[in-house]
Amino acid sequence: MRRRTLLKWVSGCLGALCASVVGIPGVSFVLQALRKSGSDVDRVRRVARLKDLPIGKPVAVPIVGAREDAWTVHPDEVLGRVWLVKRPSDAKDGAEPTAQVAAFSATCPHLGCAVQHDAKENRFLCPCHRAIFGLDGERVVAKKGSQKNPSPRAMDLLDCRLVTDKTTQEVWVEVTFQKFEQGLTKKVLKA
Amino acid sequence: MQSFLNWLDARTDYRQLLAPIRNRVLPAGPRWAYSTASCLLWLFIIQLVTGLLLMLSYSPSTTTAWASVHFIEQSAAGHFLRGVHHFASHALIILCGVHVVRVLLARAFQAPRELLWVTGLLLFPLMLLWAISGNPLSGGLKGVSQIEVEGHIIGSTPWVGPIIQRILIGGEEVGHLTLTHLYFLHVGLLPLLVIGLLLFHIGQVYRHGLSVAELGGPHDDVSHWSAPNLTNLAAAHPLAMMPPRLKYFPHQTVRNMTVLTVVFGIVAAIAWQHGAPLDAPADPTLPHTPRPEWYFRSLFELRRYFTGDWEFVATIIIPAAVLGFFVLFPMLDRKCSPRVSAVLRVLVVLCGVGTWGGLTGMSYLRDWKDAEYIASSVEVDALSARARELADRSLLPPEGAITLLRDDPKTQGPLLFARHCASCHSHVDASGRGLVASEPSAPNLHGFGTAEWISGTLDPQRIASAHYFGKTKFAEGDMVSKVKELFDGIEEVEAVKMRDDLKLVAQALSTEAALPRAAAAGHDAQAPIVAGRELLSGRLSCTDCHRFHDKGELGSAPDLTGYGSREWLLGMIGNPQHERFYSGDRNDRMPAFAEDTEHPERNLLSRRELNLLVDWLRSDWYEPPMTSVPAKPRNPILAGN
Incomplete structure (x- = not known):
């Protein structure tokens, strides 16, 4: 190797070394955003008493918990909302009592706006891009030939069960609140 | 002065550095159309200057963003600077479009100007990105929900989308890091990129001069251009021979500055007149229908x-x-x-x-x-006005602006009422405005505790109407029959007297509520109240069933002591079956909203929510002193986001 080539090579390496000393922590600092936050989701919560839910009319309940936001923690924040739909109890005999209430995340699976209840038609409506869902959470096409439903999938069904309080003997609805990725045809848990 | 400049030039050679600008010649003479480029550059510089100045007071974080922007808005200068920064960004985008169209029509992208064309085209999306990274920085409802949706749009792009989304948003959800990341983009990375591209772009302009097409010359085949010609187009062109050749400065410059003055004048006038919008502090619990800016529509x-x-x-x-x-x-x-x-x-x-x-x-x-969208925009405008109103009242708490509307009974009351009460109770005024129950089966609570509301319960026609107890089991109850009895078989003269007496009773009872609006209106004259109280426990014998201060017993009818007061309503909504209200089976379907004091999380309403609801029912909220200038109604659609 010629002296000149070696010198070029050495200066290049030293430059690259210095650049990497800034570059590597720099990139990892930027990628910190990919870490999972410690917000209080995935926890089972009692959200409503069964007797307080009207049949066939959805009720939105807030999911309250601690929300971590970088350097602050908000102890009692509304993390999201859940739509509870109580079906008429004329279900077949022997059906599980949990089947009586369905819980849907109020976050639109399309782009994450808040799904609202359209009282006129008694169905769900996302006002952002007019995604329409039935009370069963499935997508609905408003009219034949009209605009397609923008949502890639049905509303996200959440785990939901009925429990009896030991002291008051009241039946409560318990929901496991989870968040799912938006804009996908499949329901993927937020990683 | 001249000698100083000579001294400076001897040391810096600045005249030679500026020579390309000072000696620049436009072979075809100055034109108005050329002004788009210079106007863009000056608007860009105005953005840099106003942006830098705003940085003096702006603080990016979810707790401080809105508060610091509102602080900026408090001073006339800050208000104006932010307005200029806002509207000049729109002007920049419009002018960018005009400039691209002009260059396209002038065929000014031909060789050797390809890189000029490409860098110009790249500047356009960068400019848009720059604008949208700035919109959410105010921490307002619209800007933050826009970036949320934009994040999801990026996130739904195959493969790299989710990673870019996370980095842009700074995590899973919009928070402090979203604002710091956007701030980094808006005042750090994007300006560097734009300045770099812009310098290259302008360097190319000086290197290649104006295009053949722009000079109005023949559209020659460009392949015969040789290298020396490229560097000095003017000399190579036939038009270059034609005298007189006007210098760019000041012949083109004066046109540029005229156009800039008109454009910037419009921007400054709008900024002065309206200022940049500042909507309600972002809060995911507030209802909102986001829409993109006009350039993304x-x-x-x-x-x-x-x-x-x-x-x-x-x-x-x-x-x-x-x-x-x-x-x-x-x-x-x-x-x-x-x-x-x-x-x-x-x-x-x-x-x-x-x-x-x-x-x-x-x-x-x-x-x-879309009537729903318009209604939602009107609502957001009202929330925004309310938030500013509350923020103008006093400085903000350390938790930030989000508490403004969260702790405001006027804002939260209707939401809580609609969620928890409006399946049975309505809350509509005499003209029918307000919240209508989905299946009215309980009294209309608008004006509850006022003398007017109470007098309805003492009116034989009204008490059994749907507005009061008509749809409850009390329609057949003791109170209704008692009120009807009062007027049974009495002469018209006596009936008039009775109505006057009942008016006194209603007035006396309404002072129990101590409603802030009633006190302000001076509805607390003492003499009729004393008379009303005496009637209540005396001749009209209300205290046979009701308790009123030291008269009567609890247990058979609601307590009239402090009727409609804050404390009374907190108790009533918390647990209507308490012996003070409708104990045992006398309660008609009204749920207890906060009976469990040991496990408040099991109650339908938290203590905070209950307080807000009660304050709202009692119209107990802050109203700013009346101003002489009524706010201009804004068109919800044209007002933009």
């Missing part, structure tokens, strides 16, 4: 036609294809004869502007016809 509309997994076609593929088409357009153009090229370029401009305008117009038209 066409993509917003386009997205309606690509749903599901195909959405990225509208959000990524088509915009990238359009950009790619323009970047490669010079190659297509080179293959065309001058005449075909002219037709083609006009066609491209017409199609481009037509499609963009058509999509944008359709999107606005859709909103114009």
Whole structure:
């Protein structure tokens, strides 16, 4: 190797070394955003008493918990909302009592706006891009030939069960609140 | 002065450095059309200056962003600077479009100007990105929900989308890091990129001069251009021989400055008149229907036609294809004869502007016809005005602006009432405005505790109406029959006397509520109240069933002591079956909203919510002193986001 080539090579390496000393922590600092936050989701919560839910009319309940936001923690924040739909109890005999209430995340699976209840038609409506869902959470096409439903999938069904309080003997609805990725045809848990 | 400049020049050679600018010649003379470029540059500099100044007081974080922007708005200078910064960004985007169209029509992208064309085209999306990274920085409802949706749009792009989304948002959800990341983009990375590209762009302008086409010369085949010609086009061109050759400075400069003054004058006037919008502090619990800025409306509309997994076609593929088409357009153009090229370029401009305008117009038209969207915009405008009103009242707490509307009974009351009460109770005023129960089966609570409301319960016609107890089991109850009895078989003269007495009772009872509005209106004259109280426990024998201070017993009818007061309502809503209210089976379907004091989380209403609801029912909220200038109603659609 010629002296000149070696010198070029050495200066290049030293430059690259210095650049990497800034570059590597720099990139990892930027990628910190990919870490999972410690917000209080995935926890089972009692959200409503069964007797307080009207049949066939959805009720939105807030999911309250601690929300971590970088350097602050908000102890009692509304993390999201859940739509509870109580079906008429004329279900077949022997059906599980949990089947009586369905819980849907109020976050639109399309782009994450808040799904609202359209009282006129008694169905769900996302006002952002007019995604329409039935009370069963499935997508609905408003009219034949009209605009397609923008949502890639049905509303996200959440785990939901009925429990009896030991002291008051009241039946409560318990929901496991989870968040799912938006804009996908499949329901993927937020990683 | 001159000697100082000579001294400076001897040391810095600045005259030679500035020579290309000072001696620049426009072979075809100055033109108004050339002004778009200079106007863009000056607007860009105005953005840098106003932006830097705003940085003096701005603080990016979810707790401080809105508060610091509101602080900036408090001073006339801050208000104006922020207004200029806001509206100049819109002007920049419009001018960028005009500039690109002008260059396209002038065929100024031909060799050797390809890099000029490409850098100019790249500056356009960067400018848009710069604008949208700035909109959420105010921490307002619209800007923050826009970036949320934009994040999801990026996130639904295959492969790299989710990673870019996370980095842009700074995590899973919009928070402090979203604002610091956007701030980094807005005042750090994007300005560096834009300045870099811009310097290159301007360097190319000086290197290549104006294009043959712009000079109005013959559309020669460019392949014969040799290297020396490229560096000094003016000399190579026949027009270069034609005297007189006006220098750029000041002949073009004066045109540039005139155009800039007009454009900036408009910007400054709007900024002075209206200021930049500041909507309610972002709060995911507030209802809101986000819409993109006008320059993204066409993509917003386009997205309606690509749903599901195909959405990225509208959000990524088509915009990238359009950009790619323009970047490669010079190659297509080179293959065309001058005449075909002219037709083609006009066609491209017409199609481009037509499609963009058509999509944008359709999107606005859709909103114009969408009553729900208009209602939601009006609501957001009202919330925004309310938030500013509350923030003007005093400085903000350390938790930030989000508490403004969260702790405001006027804002939260209707939401809580609609969620928890309006399945049975209405809350409508005499003209029928307000919240109507889905299945009215309980009294209308508008004005509860006022003398007017109470007098309805003492009126034999009204007490059994649907407005009061008509749809409850009390319609057949003791109170209704008692009130009817009062008027049974009495002469008209006595009935008039009775009505006057009952008016006194209503007035006496309403002072128990101690409503802030009633006190302010002076409805607390002492004499009638004393008379009313005496009637209550004396001749009218209300205290046979009700307790009133030291008269009567609890247990058979609601306590009239402090009737409608804050404390009374907290108790009543918390647990109507308490012996003070409707104990045992006398309660008609009213749920207890906060009976469990040991496990408050099991109650339907938290303590905070209950307080807000009660304050709202009692109209106990802050109202600013009346101002002489009524706020101008804003058009919810044209007002933009």
